[in-house]
Amino acid sequence: MGPSARLPGTAARDRIVAHIDMDCFYAACERLREPALRGEPVVVGMGYEPGTDSGAVATASYEARAFGVESAMALSEALELLPRKVDVAGSDHPVDEAGFYRPVDMPFYESVAAEARTLLHERAGTVREVSIDEAYLDVTDRTDWEAAGAFARDLKSAVTDEVGVTASVGVAPTMSAAKIASDHDKPDGLVVVEPGEVADFLAPLDVEAVHGVGPVTAGELRTLGIETAGDLAAADPSVLTDRFGERGRQVHRFARGADDRDVEPRGRPKSLSRESAFTEATADPDRQVDRLRTLADGVAERAKGRDVLYRTISIKVVTPPFDVSTRARSLPGPVADGELVAGVAEELFAEFLADPVRKLGVRVSNLSFADGEQPSLAQWTDPARDEHGRNPTDDGQRSLTEYD
Numbered sequence: 403m404g405p406s407a408r409l410p411g412t413a414a415r416d417r418i419v420a421h422i423d424m425d426c427f428y429a430a431c432e433r434l435r436e437p438a439l440r441g442e443p444v445v446v447g448m449g450y451e452p453g454t455d456s457g458a459v460a461t462a463s464y465e466a467r468a469f470g471v472e473s474a475m476a477l478s479e480a481l482e483l484l485p486r487k488v489d490v491a492g493s494d495h496p497v498d499e500a501g502f503y504r505p506v507d508m509p510f511y512e513s514v515a516a517e518a519r520t521l522l523h524e525r526a527g528t529v530r531e532v533s534i535d536e537a538y539l540d541v542t543d544r545t546d547w548e549a550a551g552a553f554a555r556d557l558k559s560a561v562t563d564e565v566g567v568t569a570s571v572g573v574a575p576t577m578s579a580a581k582i583a584s585d586h587d588k589p590d591g592l593v594v595v596e597p598g599e600v601a602d603f604l605a606p607l608d609v610e611a612v613h614g615v616g617p618v619t620a621g622e623l624r625t626l627g628i629e630t631a632g633d634l635a636a637a638d639p640s641v642l643t644d645r646f647g648e649r650g651r652q653v654h655r656f657a658r659g660a661d662d663r664d665v666e667p668r669g670r671p672k673s674l675s676r677e678s679a680f681t682e683a684t685a686d687p688d689r690q691v692d693r694l695r696t697l698a699d700g701v702a703e704r705a706k707g708r709d710v711l712y713r714t715i716s717i718k719v720v721t722p723p724f725d726v727s728t729r730a731r732s733l734p735g736p737v738a739d740g741e742l743v744a745g746v747a748e749e750l751f752a753e754f755l756a757d758p759v760r761k762l763g764v765r766v767s768n769l770s771f772a773d774g775e776q777p778s779l780a781q782w783t784d785p786a787r788d789e790h791g792r793n794p795t796d797d798g799q800r801s802l803t804e805y806d
């Protein structure tokens with residue numbers, strides 16, 4: 403059905419939305435500059451130093467995932483599932499049961515992502531970048547439903563030829579269905595869900611696939627006998643609103659394929675953050691500080707890759723059962739200094755040290771961008787700040803609500 407051929411009674415805004423997500427992105431970038439890694443199990447570690455077992459898995463190639471390695475896993479655990487190539491040379495391990503481990507290199511990944519972004523903007527009028535390797539495109543004015551499959555195939559080839567990594571693409575009349583479609587046949591996937599097919603496409607999927615349904619909500623829905631998106635679509639909306647409020651109504655709509663959000667371009671980020679949960683709450687100060695430093699390094703690297711300076715550093719600490727505390731400190735002027743992020747994070751964490759901790763997060767905010775206006779000198783001589791450059795009103799007791 404072409405965009406002009408609208409059935410009577412269907413929404414006036416007949417959109418064609420594409421969602422694109424690169425496959426095992428950091429690992430794909432590593433393969434780009436090291437072709438010997440192609441077809442091999444590759445693990446990219448955040449906070450990983452070659453030869454050690456420190457850090458956590460940022461991503462793993464699909465060959466490494468076959469060994470059970472996955473994002474956010476401790477690197478030491480990944481090494482148990484998939485030994486390092488170099489460790490097994492000359493040992494009894496067959497060499498094909500070992501993998502390559504590489505540390506995160508954000509500036510390089512950002513440069514690859516920037517190439518991909520340029521290409522996406524050439525091929526779609528409206529692009530909403532969601533993360534380093536993921537975006538929504540409104541391609542309503544570039545194709546129609548008959549040609550949508552060919553359009554998406556072409557987009558994928560362009561990414562492979564011009565950027566050198568593979569991507570999965572989903573095309574659908576709504577953002578939420580497009581996202582689910584791009585994830586449906588990963589890696590190198592291409593799934594088109596035409597208008598009128600959305601409800602049937604969603605119905606057999608696990609309820610957790612529905613936008614807005616996280617693991618906790620999914621668990622509660624299952625206790626109500628709602629296992630699939632189809633069950634959710636068929637559920638009595640008043641039962642859902644009684645139990646989940648307005649959100650119940652929303653996930654019910656999403657499960658039925660109703661999603662009237664427009665693809666809107668994103669402004670600049672207000673902050674950059676990373677967080678990570680321990681498998682079990684830990685009171686071990688070494689593990690806590692180690693994780694905090696890994697997160698701080700990750701955030702600083704991300705900022706460096708984006709040419710961003712920051713002025714506020716904050717941490718988030720989740721203690722059992724689910725108590726969330728945040729602490730922040732502002733510096734006298736914008737900086738890009740990973741060691742400083744780690745140092746400040748550690749100082750802010752001192753009051754929690756050796757408490758049982760479930761989850762940690764590090765954030766930088768008050769960002770300035772290299773291409774934007776420079777910070778004024780006044781910020782350096784702000785009388786509201788003491789000689790250490792600390793803002794007495796920002797004494798670490800204030801809680802930041804915009805943490806995600």
Ligand code: TTP
Pocket residue numbers: 423424425426427428429448459460461462473474534535536588589
């Ligand atoms: P994802 O798109 O979630 O993962 P991916 O591209 O590696 O794999 P997939 O084929 O399933 O899309 O995230 C993009 C990048 O973000 C990923 O390559 C590494 C980074 N990342 C982390 O650093 N930590 C994480 O926990 C996750 C999920 C991703």
Ligand code: MG
Pocket residue numbers: 423424425426427535
């Ligand atoms: Mg991806």
